[in-house]
Each structure stands twice: as structure tokens, then as C-alpha cells.
Amino acid sequence: MEKIPILRMGEFLLVTIQVDMHDRLAMTLQDDLTKRISETNAHGVLIDISTLEIVDSFIGRMLGNIAAMSRVLDARTVVVGMQPAVAITLVELGMSLPGVRTALNVDAGMKLLRESLNGHGENGQGQSDGRRL
């Protein structure tokens, strides 16, 4: 069975989605990721979806769920590299993913995670979200 690899980078977990997401794969990822967060005591999750070209409402909801679950486990989630077509589709589906923080690329995403972890970086996007919890 195919699986999406979850890489550990210091305090963060790095997930790169490079295959077409189908529902079962998404559920597996959700399971694996939550397990890994609690195992590794990670404080940040970076999900790279730059090669993801097709989304549906389920995948959109899954992204939101993963972010919410990570937050409960005390890890910040940043989704990076969303394609224009994917963004438009999600908006048209009415999913604005309010709890998810986003960045243009992995670099920017890492910076965002580090800032939120250090507790400073007032200019960081969605900083208020991070502090509220």
C-alpha cells in the first residue's frame, strides 16, 4: 500500500504530498501524522502540496482536520506551495481553511514555523492564531 513519507527535521515534521491524493491515502496520512507528532514530540508540521493538482472537498477538509488535530497535540501546521488552480477550487468549494496557516514555499513556511515557535516574529502571518492556543 502506498504511503506518504513523513520526514523529521529537528523539531518539525515535513510532509511532501507528491502523488494524487485519494480518500484512503488521506486517512492514512492523518493517522500516521498524529502518531508521529506524539512520538517525536514535534512542535511544527509543514505540509508541502506544491505538486498536488487535484483537490476535492474531502481533501480540503482533511487539510483543515490535520491542522486542527496538530494544534491539539501542540504542533503548528503550515501548508506551503498551493497551486493557483487548487486555491481557486478550494475557494469555489467554500473552503477557506480558516485555521490553516499558509506560505508560498518551503523556505517561507520554515521561517513561519520557527517564528511561531520562538514566540516572536510579530509580523508572522496568522500569528494571532498561534498565540490564542
Place this chain on the structure above:
Amino acid sequence: MATTLNQKTSGLGSIISRHKEQILSEWLREMGGAARRSDLIKESELQSQCSRFIGLLADATGQAGTMVQSSAYDPLRDLLTDISKSRAVQGFTARETAVFVFSIKRPIFTAIREELSKDPTAMAEEMWNATELLDGLGLYTTDAYLKSREETIHRQQEEMLELSTPVVKLWEGILALPLIGTLDSARTQVVMESLLEAIVRTNSQVAIIDITGVPTVDTVVAQHLIKTVTAARLMGADCIISGVRPQIAQTIVHLGINLLDVTTKATLSDAFALAIKKSGFTFVRPEKKKNKEQEED
């Protein structure tokens, strides 16, 4: 009954083909008074159009009488479509284009009168047939003319759509999208796509949407703006809406549109200052004057 109808229809056709030359010269003279636009069309071109028209008209009436919808009239209709199209391009008005067909009435009536002067009933019959036929063709010409004009308008609309959505780079990592004109669904789609693609291409973290040139903002337009902002946020870029005029601010509040999640600024320069701050840049005015004054002191 059927034979009389046949005779009648072929009657008009044969009258036209017998008097071809006479009709042509009279027609050209007729047009000379009514709608000659020698500035727009050459004499020779008009003449060849007219003689082709009469030839095809004689053939078609000979075959199918006054049934303009029948297939015998296909070549004639094609000719009229071509003529209307070229007239629309050349700058003729709808009236001038229609007169091309209507001005043939008098020459044909003259021909009918000459041919059937001894039989008033037949003459009236042919007159009616000719009127019906030419009215049909005239209306067809006007239709074709309008259609080609509409095609031109449609094409220009599409070109305008392409032209009206420039995404400009203001600074490293800062894009601006000055919107001018009314926003509808089709245009917003283009705007949204070009902005998001530019964000990816230039790796920009802040995008400013300037709506100074948008005359009115209603719920639909606001919805479109919110969608664009949300899509940009999903990709990891911040959007600022600038150029909100007092009138528009009032409308937005009266309509009950929630723009609380969107950063809005009154002017593009305010938005740019904010974008600069967000990107971590600062502007400093070099204080040369002060230093000079101090030196002088």
C-alpha cells in the same frame, strides 16, 4: 392552381433575366442618389457586387420563386452575408446596407410594368411577389449586418478582458493589481487567475488589489474580491485592498458585507507602505539638509 403558381414564379424569374442589363444600369443609377458612398466603396466593386446579385437573383427566382428560405437561395444568401460583412467593416450604417437591396425595387417594378402592361392582374401579382421577395432579402441583409457587428463587439470585449488585468510588480515580493471598470464573474475569474499565477511566478508575499477604478461595488463584486483574497491567502500571500472610496465604504457597510478579514486601505500609497512594512523593509529619508545646516553652524 399549381400550374398558375409555377407560371407566376417563373414569370418573375424570366422577367428579371430578360431585363438584366436594364435593371442593373437603373439600379446603379438609383443607388447613386440614395446611398452611394463613393468614399467607402469603389465604383467597380459595387458594380460587380450588383451584377452578381442580379445573376443569382434571376437564377434563384427561376428555380424557387419567392421562397427565400429554400436552398435555391443559398448562393444569394451567402453573397448577401459577404456584402453585409464587408459593409460593416467599411463603416456603412445599417440603413445604407439595407438600401443596397431595397433600391433594386424600382428597376424591377419598371421591368414588370413594361412586360405585363396589358395584364393588370398579373402585374399586381408580380409586383407583390417582387416586394415580398426583396423585403425578405433586405431583412436578411440587415440581420447579417447586425450579426457581423455583434461579432466585432464580442471580439473587442474579449480583447478588453485580456488588456484590463495587468499585474505589476511594485517591489521585491510586492505585487499590485490596479482594477479599472466593472467587475463581473468572467472578468473576476481572469483577474483571480492572473494574480495567483503572478504570485507563484514572482514569489511575492504581498499583493495589493487597487479598486480606485471600480465604479461600483455590490455584493457580487465584494464576493469576488473576498474570493480572490482568500485564494491568495491559501497560497501563502497576503492581500490588501486599496483605493476604497468613501462612497464605496458606505455601500459596503449598508449592504452588510463582511470585509473584516480583509485588510483595506484608503489609498494605494497606504497599502504600499503597509506592504513594505510587512516585507520587513523600511524607507529612510537621508537627512542631508540637516547635516549641512549643522556643518554651517
